[in-house]
Amino acid sequence: MIVKERFFSFTRDEIAFTTESGYTFDEVQVAYETYGSLNEDKDNAILVLHALSGDAHAAGFYTPQDAKPGWWDPMIGPGRALDTEKFYVICSNVLGGCRGTTGPTSLNPAIGKPYGISFPSINIRDMVRLQKVLLDHLGVKKLKLAIGGSMGGMQALEWAVTFPDFVEAVVPIATTHKLSPLAIAFNYLGIKAIENDPEWRDGDYLEYGQPAKGLSLARMIGTITYKSDELFKRRFDRAINPDTGLFQVESYLDHHGESFVRRFDANTYLYLVRAMNEHDISKPYGSLERTIRRIRSRVLMIGIDTDMLYFPDDMRNFIRRLNTAGGYGEYKEIKSCQGHDAFLIDFDQLSPIVKEFLEGTEEILDSGRNFSDYNQSFRNNI
Numbered sequence: 001m002i003v004k005e006r007f008f009s010f011t012r013d014e015i016a017f018t019t020e021s022g023y024t025f026d027e028v029q030v031a032y033e034t035y036g037s038l039n040e041d042k043d044n045a046i047l048v049l050h051a052l053s054g055d056a057h058a059a060g061f062y063t064p065q066d067a068k069p070g071w072w073d074p075m076i077g078p079g080r081a082l083d084t085e086k087f088y089v090i091c092s093n094v095l096g097g098c099r100g101t102t103g104p105t106s107l108n109p110a111i112g113k114p115y116g117i118s119f120p121s122i123n124i125r126d127m128v129r130l131q132k133v134l135l136d137h138l139g140v141k142k143l144k145l146a147i148g149g150s151m152g153g154m155q156a157l158e159w160a161v162t163f164p165d166f167v168e169a170v171v172p173i174a175t176t177h178k179l180s181p182l183a184i185a186f187n188y189l190g191i192k193a194i195e196n197d198p199e200w201r202d203g204d205y206l207e208y209g210q211p212a213k214g215l216s217l218a219r220m221i222g223t224i225t226y227k228s229d230e231l232f233k234r235r236f237d238r239a240i241n242p243d244t245g246l247f248q249v250e251s252y253l254d255h256h257g258e259s260f261v262r263r264f265d266a267n268t269y270l271y272l273v274r275a276m277n278e279h280d281i282s283k284p285y286g287s288l289e290r291t292i293r294r295i296r297s298r299v300l301m302i303g304i305d306t307d308m309l310y311f312p313d314d315m316r317n318f319i320r321r322l323n324t325a326g327g328y329g330e331y332k333e334i335k336s337c338q339g340h341d342a343f344l345i346d347f348d349q350l351s352p353i354v355k356e357f358l359e360g361t362e363e364i365l366d367s368g369r370n371f372s373d374y375n376q377s378f379r380n381n382i
């Protein structure tokens, strides 16, 4: 089976999609890919949610030899954790993205040019609500699982809160229920790097070219936070790049900054980073306890011991609070020197954790037991 990138589009007359900030789009396009088949009951779907710079191309195994690998290839495919012999796996580019779904680089039909900085402000819930529109379009009646890391993890958790009856299980990885001030602080550096670049032109740069220096600096700052001290010591130590005379770690950051400018849009970066900054699952419901009590799905949070952005302790605490409120949470940890990006690299650890969790969820549901009884067995161990 060859999977081509697909697009789902609708106009406001067909579906009025309004952001929480109050903007109704005239037209929306969603870029997505699917792997595997939807079953007769239409309840075997898994939604994979990408992080800041990801896209809908999560798996490349179905695509022709010369096609680009997917960003979660080792997780998705026949016999893999997200087994395409059993599940219908879906991944779409987020609202506000620059990989095919409506975002700042898309044409605004009302003005006949790209939105740019006139794109409405969006949040993680808006992304999730648009994914629900896509799933309705695909005929999905229930999600077995919503899973993703970082910004994708924020969406996974938001799925459990916004659509509690639609999703059986969620796996938020290397993420949080609300962004920490430290992460907001790092994001602020990225925002400032872009906005202080004169080539940003107050966001109106599309006809002139990217604010390359600012976007590249923003990615370099981000890259440091996605890695770890241990990794940098192991990979680079204080070695010098013979071509440039720079420290290897400097040369590495330069490379990541430059390649990011070629594949990502500066305004999109600002919109997505701000959506992450605003992320707080309890905002519409008043308190975290009230929000947590909405969750009916089984939740597995996976932390990374060297993640400097999303702390394992915060994830453990969230799971404790979920379980105290009668929810069904588990916490597992990846031990890695890769830092935050481990969810894109350490598949030997991630894959069995997710596989076991999915099999466990199916076993519990098949046995007629509920998650709550099952969870009593490990609740005190967190």
Ligand SMILES: CC(=O)SCCNC(=O)CCNC(=O)[C@H](O)C(C)(C)COP(=O)(O)OP(=O)(O)OC[C@H]1O[C@@H](n2cnc3c(N)ncnc32)[C@H](O)[C@@H]1OP(=O)(O)O
Residues within 6 Å of the ligand: 049, 050, 051, 052, 053, 054, 055, 071, 149, 152, 241, 248, 249, 251, 252, 253, 255, 256, 259, 341, 344, 345
């Ligand atoms: C869940 C999501 O949706 S995110 C989607 C996935 N994200 C992406 O694919 C884009 C962002 N990429 C990344 O964040 C990373 O590449 C990861 C996390 C996917 C993989 O990380 P790693 O395997 O550790 O890749 P790493 O950080 O080493 O980067 C490798 C690149 O750095 C270059 N590099 C390595 N050392 C040096 C150096 N000393 N000087 C210059 N360049 C260097 C390599 O040549 C390679 O270049 P290339 O990517 O152009 O081929």
Ligand SMILES: N[C@@H](CCO)C(=O)O
Residues within 6 Å of the ligand: 051, 052, 053, 054, 149, 150, 151, 226, 341
């Ligand atoms: N490196 C990943 C993770 C960010 O959280 C990305 O660029 O999407």
